[in-house]
Amino acid sequence: MLGPVPLPEYGNTIDESTDALPEKFNLFSNGFRSPPMSGPSHPGKPRTIVTLAGALGGFAVALYNYLTPLTGVTGTFGAALVVLACLLIAIACVFVQLSHAPGWRGFLRFMIALGAVLTGLAAYFLHECWLIAAMAIALVGLIYDISATRNNSTEALA
């Protein structure tokens, strides 16, 4: 689940169903469309929204624990590290959403998975339970992202 996931050669950014989503859920529907590359390209579908939500939620929790007195990790290097990690995961989500290059996207997903696992592990040692939950959400979101991509690409190739 955590390792790199084989990506279909084409069609992994899809899709037909994007337009079916209400506009308010379509985070990247405006201003983020990239010019078409090879194969179908419709990056507007928010496949990474769950991962992004986990990352941003984790960022908020981690930042709170870093800044708030009496969290037990206030101002520590470890607490700062997970703040940064969550931020990087969130940024990586955006890039996955926008990316069309399968290799690059695969690399980003791998890094997101690795980051989420290591951040979750760090959260365990920082006694930040909510951050563990946030990273779990991020990982679930990543699975959704990958599976959604795979389904769509399979459909595209059918």
Next chain:
Amino acid sequence: MTRLPTLLVMGTMLGLPSVAFAQETPQLEATETAPQTETQTPEPVDRFPGVADPILSTTPRTRSDIPLVPETATWDGFHGQLNAQKYSPLTQITTDNVGELEKVWEIHTGDVSDGSGDLTATVWSATPVFANETLYIGTPFYRILALDPASGEQKWSFSTESTLEPLTQPALKNRGVAYWENPEPVEGETCQKIVYIGTMDAQLFAVDADSGEKCTRFGEDGVLDMNQWNTINDRFPLSLLQPPTIVGNHVVLGWAGMDWEYAEAPPGAVFSVDPQTGELQWSFETLPEDIRRQTGTANVWTHMSVDEGLNMIYLPVASPSPNYWGGNRVEEIPYATSTTALDLDTGEVVWSRQWVHHDIWDYDINSAPTLMDITVDGEDIPALMQATKMGFLFVVNRETGEDVWPIEERPVPGGDGTVEGEYYAPTQPFPTKPAPLLDQSEKPEVWPIADIVGLGSCSRLFDNLWYEGIYTPPTTKGEGVLAYPDSAGGVQWGGVAFDPESQTAVLNTSHVVQYIKLFTREDYEQQAGGSGNESGFYPQTGAPYGMSLMNAMNWLGMPCWKPPFGELVALDMHTGDVKWRKPIGNSQKFGFYMPDNMGSPTIGGPAVTKGGLIFIGATMDAKARAFDLASGEELWSDQMEAPVVANPAVYEYDGRQYVAFVSGGNSILKPAVGDQVAVYALPD
């Protein structure tokens, strides 16, 4: 257990390699019945050649009707009560409801420094004192705060305006205040209740407990200058960081110095002064007169305990100067590194037990002995437990100084020939019960994880350290000598708490591996290292050797020795056996907590209550905790600002039980400082 007749204490007992102070030995009986002549008084026999013999009580003492354990809830001193039991008979908070504890108030004193600015970092180990319906606290900026016990609202504050410079210690330190109350108050006069605070520059201030105004009759305009008695080797002031021990009409003062800096330092002494005038009543010198100038200290820098019924005060005495080389003090110094009992009215020695002979490890006796009445084998014994840095717990009869369980003199390693002028005690005292808090007989095992992370540095370090059990002497060879534990280990100044109902002793202990190396003066001058709090390079100026004391860590700061690093221990004092022991708290590095089973090094100490609870901070993770006294199960915790390195205070006010924690931090645990006082109670 049959006790030794007190007059036999200086009797003959051959100094065998391993000799218990067994109190029914043939040798003793022979001495008892030996024919005596009028013209030939037998010389006291040197029972243990090469080391100071025990000095035991030679006259029986009469006990008054003042009980050892106060009949009402009392927390008016550093250790709660004069007996240093840290015991509260309050029962509102119990094992069943402690989980409901809530913080009812907290304050931040503002008297804190992390050392990043102009001010040196603070270390704050003050236990609040509850008296006069007020909570009194001293701060590391040498201020007194008088607070409402229920709300924390400030009634008054007093500032000594003392210099905030680290004159003797590496940090600005304070362990709180002391309280005295006139048993026969004079109506209309101030200062019938007095709060005392000392300063690092050796001034003792007396302040009216009701108003916060100076008591001008005390000393000179309300200030007693301890330095008036600093007449030999006065290289530093006699710092008053520990509040005085106060009993009856005595304010008894020890003082703190500057460790590891000088071979010749102010000689240790304790002073008793009048609580209202500061006039000297008596003093007690710990060093023989003829060697005071060539050595020094053996001071009392921590709290003392008192049995008012026996009219005796018990002193935990530190080691002489310099701390890691003793070539300038090869004579016997019986009161050094000892527990010494004095008559409260005269300051004369009643008995004394030296716990480390010719101390060259800085094994200061660092906590007030805990006085306890215990029943062993059906016999009621007025006992005393002395916890130590070494992890030994010595239990003796507090009337006479005799063993409760045998304390044996055992051979210990001599030197390796690298240290000139040194003398090595051939034997050291080892208690047979309770068992040592950690196994010092073998070199501790390397922690594989730290070794792997350190790419084998831990193994290499341990291989280069000499260790033949505790009391392996310092050396100039290799990386030096391993010390397990040394100055940061074992039991620190929080001492032992005691529940008189179940006769359970409770303490926190640390497992810390350090290493000591001596350097010839020439080699020392080439060292570029700095010094810290209880670690680093120190010159021992005046001695032929400088020294270093380091913690055994890998490059990442991970301990090289196997966990646990700290434990909470309960002992059944009927038998001296361990009831339970568990790792306490979490070690923490960069914010990351290590697993529970590793525990944390500890500084600070416990308090126990009749409600069946142990309250304690003391851990790196800066948590205040409550444990079940019967089982050791953790029942409650709350996060504090910095490690709680003082014993908590337990008091009752307006029918409500409170537990107060002071979160001040100590860089020995981790570089965190605090100025927080947090007080907990059950919901209304």
